[in-house]
Amino acid sequence: MPADDPRTRFRLRGGLRSTTVVLALGAALFSLGALGPVPRSGPAAAPAGAPAASAGTPAARGGGPDATVESLRARVRRLPSDAEGWAALGMAYVQQARSTADPATYGRAEAALRRSLDVQPSGNAPAATGMGALEAARHRFGHALTWARRAVEANPYSAPAHGVLADALTQLGRYEESFEAVQRMCDLKPDSAALARASYSWELRGDTGRAVELMTRSLGAAGTPAETAFARTHLSTLALESGRAQAALRHAEAGLAAVPGDAALLEARARARTVLGQTPGAVADFTAALAVAPLPQYLLGLGDLRLSVGDTAGAEAQYDVLRAQETLRRSGGEAADADAILFEADHGDPATAVRMGRTAVRERPFLAVHDALGWALHRAGRDREALEQADSALRLGTASAPFHYHRGLINRALGQPEAEHADLRRALAIDPRFHPVHAPRARTALSRIGSTR
Template sequence: MHPDHTTPTAPTHTPPKGRGRLRSIAFTLALGAAMFAAGAVLLTPDGTTAPRPADHGRAAGAPRGSIEALQARVTRLPKDPGGWAALGMAYVQQARTTADPATYDRAEKALRTSLSVQSEDNTDAETAMGALAAARHDFPTALHWARRATAGDPYSSSAHGVLADACTQLGRYDEADEAVQRMVDLRPDAASLARASYAFELKGETARARALMRRSLAAAATPADTAFAHNVLASLDLQDADPRAALAETRTGLTAAPDDAALLETRARAHLALSDTTQAVADYRAAVAIAPLPHHLLGLAELEQSLGNGAQAEESYAVLRAQDRIREAAGDPADTDAILFEADHGNPRRAVTMAEQTLRARPFIAVHDAYAWALHRAGRETEALAQADEALALGTRSALFRYHRAAIHHALGNPEAARRDLTEALREPGFHPLHADAARDLLQRIDTTP
């Protein structure tokens, strides 16, 4: 999978007794659903990953009824900090799955209300503020809130999860591993095991990542947890050049969560690897209809372009441009999809500027890769190679990263290095609607050049 597009969940610590226990249970449900369903950038390369992010699965958005129930609760109990924290996380979930950034403002308002009601010993709201900052790709702020939460409650599993997420995206991988280990020690559940899986996936240890994700699946307590685990396992199958296994995983996951956009996207990639472009387009369109997130839109547009459907591709590209204008007006750093889109379909020099801004706030491997590609497209090959090497420094198995570095090696006159990276990239034959064919063409040119 792309390292930025998947996100493990993070249930909270064992709740205290009495009224505090009830508050914490409500918050746990909201935080777990939001972080698992939202696909924030937490434990995977961007946007994963992973997502997605992370980043960096994304199930359907927070049920409207759950938000309405929480709204009714805080209306009835306006001094209930746990209720406000749970409502804030429900809004984060809704924003992440609907791509509606305005909902983040509602989330922040609810969380700050929780903190105003209880400014001290409010780990729920502090953890949620960290999750909100991570969802906004403001990882320094996420780190601040995660440290505050873990200092206030060292036994909060979810707080250590947000700490791991922030450290991962800030390139502090050893600190992230420590936070993941602490999370597993405190609560070896679906969320912590998913993060442990991702930690190994980042290092290219996919067998260990798969084993841990199987354990996460066995521990899954909700349809969203189940869907997320199947999505990661399917993505690992694609990395291992087994699209039929990936297809089976996604179908099983969609049985648990039929409207999970991340599973639909991964199933689209599996269909693409099997040359079933009709079904791939259908699944991409379904994912976009549920969650018009940048990487869903970009995947659909580039697939349409590869099929010669220029008008349909341009529709999605237009939405991506509109989303980027909104981001730029807000002063937010770009995600990797926006950088890659600008590099391939816009102004490469602008993509370089975007990547430099993002890298300052988020020195994550996926950002190094996007920066490398932008530099390559702008003709700055020596600088591009340094960034491409940084993107692959952990040993991450990413066909896209490998293809990017191969193109840079070729531009620098090193066909043997390019061949090695192309061969590795093409282990996943359908890794990209446009670049997979470009990789095959480049490898053929290298092999036929005396």
């Protein structure tokens, strides 16, 4: 499709509009299409296994992360001065780490990318792009932005470099600039990776129909199993968050037929099955996803599902693993993600959650982090401050059921029943079964409001 096709153009300068957003997509995009010649539990989770390379690159042609790593390691052994080969190996390691949740692999990724930069210190856009994707995957978004700009400076015509630039800007809350970067990426090369980011940009601005259209086109343009899995995962999530659970299940199953055992697709099917009341199947899918990658959103999803059916001991077993992961994160000095903040607020110490949230929002002023900090403040009894953060989370008009649910309960605590009613109604209108525990609570709260009117 021509780069100036009006169906691809976003009309970015038209301003921000209300949204239905799969916020998970933002984090997963970090490694989607990141290599040239890149987070459901809740709105902040980042699915594993996002495609690591554009079609046509060495990393893209491998049979999977492990196979790709091995073939590229063989390549750089034969050609130790091959800067592009080292860059491709580095991005393959990033993909492998995202698929397996093994943070040690990030060290190998950095070593390979640094080797590429040693071989070719200047004008090395692939390695700079890879470093940007790596830093984004580590949630070091300021560093990711620096590397992405270096990549764009080295090669202004690199679509993947503009993609990583867009990802970093999005997570730093610089939405208009991120939309411009996505536009440039699509102008240069409207492939599967660019179309996926375009889909996300339309979600952020409230056009779910356009988002689905563009993600469907991303699926049609997919040149690798990873790109296919990515598009199917997010088509499933778009459907689920629009209240279409059967469609969500069909997308997840179609993806698993093409890419068996993909953890993100297993999670997507688990969430669809949860909504459809297929609890044993949902438990099996969450368990299978955890066997591939023990990511926090899978643990939290399975824990919340078990809690919703009265299996308190089973839920606590998942939550205990989450607590252990959080201890490791703190020892490494990393800022918490939104899921960790929400979990601490609900199942730990709200004051600690507030401290985690304040640190996180300084480093990553993204919508989901504002929401998580707002909820932590509410749980700590600081509702006026909480409302400021909840409003920041919804400042783009985001049609997120969890965000509206959180703000609704904050408004209740502030004695504002009309605002509470409006937010809870909005949450259930967006997705009447948005969470196995919180959606029933939202319905109960609405009934209570109705009975007092």
